[in-house]
Amino acid sequence: MKKSILLLLIITAFIISNKVDAKEDISVLLRKYEEEADLSKKTKEESLGHVIIFTRKDLEMMQAYTLSDILRLIPLNNLLPNSFGVETLLNPGRPPTVPFVYRLYIDDHEVSSIHTYSPFLIYDRYNLDNIDHIEIYFSAGAISVSNEPSQMIIKLYTKMPGRENASKVRITGGTKKSYTLSFFSANKINDYSCYLITFSKSSFKFPKPSINGHRINRNQTRKNLFLKYRYFDTFLEFSIQDVKRGGFMGRSVDYSPDFSSTYSLDTYVVITQNFGNDLKLVASYDYQKRKYKEQNSFSDGGIFVPSIYNFFNPPTFYFEDLNFHKLAVSLEKKLNTEKNNLLLGTFLRYYIQDIARKFYVDQTGGHDITDTAFRVKNFYIGSFYVEDSFNINEKNLLIAGIKYDKYKFYGQKSKNKINTRVGLISFLNHSLMIKTFLSHYYVLPSMIIVESSKDKKLNPMSSTVFTGEAKYNFGKNEVRFFYEYYRVKNLILFDRTSGGFINSSTHGNFHGYGFFFKRKIGNFTNVQFNYWITDVGKKKYTPERGGYVRWGGEFGRFNFYSEIVYRGSYKPYGLKVKESYNLKLAMGIDLPSDWHLKLTGENLLNRGEKEAYLNMLGERGTFSVYDRKIILTVEKVF
Amino acid sequence: MRKLLVIFSVFLYVFKGYPQDIDKSLKYEMKILERLVIDITGKKYPKVFFDGVGENKIRMIIRFTTIKMVNNISKADFVFIKNKTRKYNAIKPTIALDFASVKNCDFCIGVFSWRNGRPILILFKENLQKFDIVLPKEYKYYIESKKYIVGKK
Known part of the structure; x- marks a missing residue:
């Protein structure tokens, strides 16, 4: 009896002790160290929502050079160019417009557009050379964030200079004359300071569909500069980037302007100060510039600009030059006890819009409407929020939060709204985890939506959302089921009759289901499968279902990656759009002296995403969103 | 039997404290450092001299590995250096924990x-x-000529 207990003791000690007794190969230790040291393990916030992570290794293996390489994989969403040619995330079924329910962060700074709330105008093809990892949160109504309530938060975390100690030059060229030149450098200066710098220039080419006898284009050229400097617990970040792109369908009545172009510039500076004791202050200033130019002949219906459009005398040339400023400050304090993790936070944001010039030409001549056009001159929102994560016991965590918002659009009275959220994370056993959230929140219309509304005034959309996921691990496998239910009141919709946005009296109900499977084959080698479906039906403007299969791995000096992104067939405007299968294959090889050679094939089956349109003249059709292309990349690290 | 249960509980308590207390990545970092020193010195409880290494890191190494710290380099079997901005003369087997130091250490x-x-x-x-x-x-993949690193960092 005693012997068996002694044996039990020894076995237990062996199992629970992590000393170096069990001799692991040094290469195994290094790999495990790299895997465990992944920065996403430190930044991930389970209480924010249901999270999908693309680690540094994933991004490298996928040869994901731009944000859209990642966005296209996000389940329960579609990525398609909107009418201005901006690759945009869209809820299933929604028409390709400018969404205002997504928020994008770079480290602690929210970079979404001041005017539209959509981050994609600047960030759809954002260069990822300075990004370490990406976290996608299905975070409807999340409380612990310093921005207006939203449906999804995309967080880009920049590389940690202390882990880089290197500079890198990247040259990428593709068969369709796309290219990127990029320089990156990050170094630790000493134990208390470090820096990161990156700048790049890119050009991306896309198919030019022919509508009403014209080729429309959304080709873009972009430049960016990003700087980060750390001094003790103070972080300073500066970013400037601009994008010039073809205006695509623009606002032309026939969706086929004779000429259209958009120039966008975003710059910001942000200071983050960690005071210790879990107190953090973030202060920032953003400046954004938008220039838009479009020309469309009278015979083609001219240009549809809300509030100035006249069917008998439409604008045939339109130009606008807008400037936006954003001042934001947020303060967060965490109070941790044995049972509770309490977060207290507050933020204030103030937006200003200047119109440098707004001008149009119609049959009667030129009209300068710089001073007369309605605009939301300013907007502010202030907020207080409290969220507590209460450890009911070792296996169950209860999350409850409340957020009080006070906001005011120019020319309107200030309003107050309260957002609430409860969640439960429960580990039923070692293998099975359940996570659920119930949120009630308000989605504010963006400035541009208010300006384009019928009455120059809109109520926020009131949303009640339930989300749940069950995650089951067995061996090297992980299975995940996801469910979401949205009930939205006061839906903001475009009303063709009045030519502006209105609060619809109809309610929106939306169910989404997702299935995920992941099998880890080895260190940094895995296969993943996803399928999602919603109940929006096939007769909507974008696919109602989709998924992917992904596989990637490292084999000595080589790495391989492949993915097929699937979107279901749909029938918008009475047209039939076939299902799409976008195949990407990537291969990389590490050469001596830190040279790296990478080869990527995109849309190899030539069965990528398709989009449908119906212009205001009643003409309809479909077009391919992506070309088939081969991309070659050479990198040198020094 | 009761005594054994008590011993078993104490046993569990003592061992439980170690791995759960620290970040897993730190645990592997400590394992790597420990393995390196043991394999290089051939000693199970090697004496190590730290030069320029931060206090926190030293504390972790001492706490979670079999490495013993010595304050005199002459008594050390091994040396870890960091933050060396001037020429460093390695008189004992020395490993640099940053690239700036290795550039200044001819015999690391x-x-x-x-x-x-x-x-x-x-x-x-x-x-x-x-x-x-x-x-x-197992180290053969990590052994390079010094020319590989000199001039890079």
Whole structure:
């Protein structure tokens, strides 16, 4: 009896002790160290929502050079160019417009557009050379964030200079004359300071569909500069980037302007100060510039600009030059006890819009409407929020939060709204985890939506959302089921009759289901499968279902990656759009002296995403969103 | 029987404290450092001298590995250096924990640090020979000529 207990003791000690007794190969230790040291393990916030992570290794293996390489994989969403040619995330079924329910962060700074709330105008093809990892949160109504309530938060975390100690030059060229030149450098200066710098220039080419006898284009050229400097617990970040792109369908009545172009510039500076004791202050200033130019002949219906459009005398040339400023400050304090993790936070944001010039030409001549056009001159929102994560016991965590918002659009009275959220994370056993959230929140219309509304005034959309996921691990496998239910009141919709946005009296109900499977084959080698479906039906403007299969791995000096992104067939405007299968294959090889050679094939089956349109003249059709292309990349690290 | 249960409980308590207390990545970092020193010195409880290494890191190494710290380099079997901005003369087998130090240390036997987002271990063939160090075969992928690193960082 005693012997068996002694044996039990020894076995237990062996199992629970992590000393170096069990001799692991040094290469195994290094790999495990790299895997465990992944920065996403430190930044991930389970209480924010249901999270999908693309680690540094994933991004490298996928040869994901731009944000859209990642966005296209996000389940329960579609990525398609909107009418201005901006690759945009869209809820299933929604028409390709400018969404205002997504928020994008770079480290602690929210970079979404001041005017539209959509981050994609600047960030759809954002260069990822300075990004370490990406976290996608299905975070409807999340409380612990310093921005207006939203449906999804995309967080880009920049590389940690202390882990880089290197500079890198990247040259990428593709068969369709796309290219990127990029320089990156990050170094630790000493134990208390470090820096990161990156700048790049890119050009991306896309198919030019022919509508009403014209080729429309959304080709873009972009430049960016990003700087980060750390001094003790103070972080300073500066970013400037601009994008010039073809205006695509623009606002032309026939969706086929004779000429259209958009120039966008975003710059910001942000200071983050960690005071210790879990107190953090973030202060920032953003400046954004938008220039838009479009020309469309009278015979083609001219240009549809809300509030100035006249069917008998439409604008045939339109130009606008807008400037936006954003001042934001947020303060967060965490109070941790044995049972509770309490977060207290507050933020204030103030937006200003200047119109440098707004001008149009119609049959009667030129009209300068710089001073007369309605605009939301300013907007502010202030907020207080409290969220507590209460450890009911070792296996169950209860999350409850409340957020009080006070906001005011120019020319309107200030309003107050309260957002609430409860969640439960429960580990039923070692293998099975359940996570659920119930949120009630308000989605504010963006400035541009208010300006384009019928009455120059809109109520926020009131949303009640339930989300749940069950995650089951067995061996090297992980299975995940996801469910979401949205009930939205006061839906903001475009009303063709009045030519502006209105609060619809109809309610929106939306169910989404997702299935995920992941099998880890080895260190940094895995296969993943996803399928999602919603109940929006096939007769909507974008696919109602989709998924992917992904596989990637490292084999000595080589790495391989492949993915097929699937979107279901749909029938918008009475047209039939076939299902799409976008195949990407990537291969990389590490050469001596830190040279790296990478080869990527995109849309190899030539069965990528398709989009449908119906212009205001009643003409309809479909077009391919992506070309088939081969991309070659050479990198040198020094 | 009751005594055994008490011993068993104490046993569990003592061991439970170790791995759960620290970040897993730190645990592996400690394992790597410990393994390196043991394999290089051939001693199970090697004496190590730290020069320029932060206090927190030293505390972790002492707490979670079998490494013993000594305050006199002459008593050390091994040396870890960091933040060396001037020429450093390695009189004992020495590994640098950053690239700046290895540049200033002609006789360091290697470097263990982060570069381009991944942990890097490089051991210098010439200097291993100088100290008559023969390492197990598993290290063969990490042994390079010093020319590989000099001039880079």
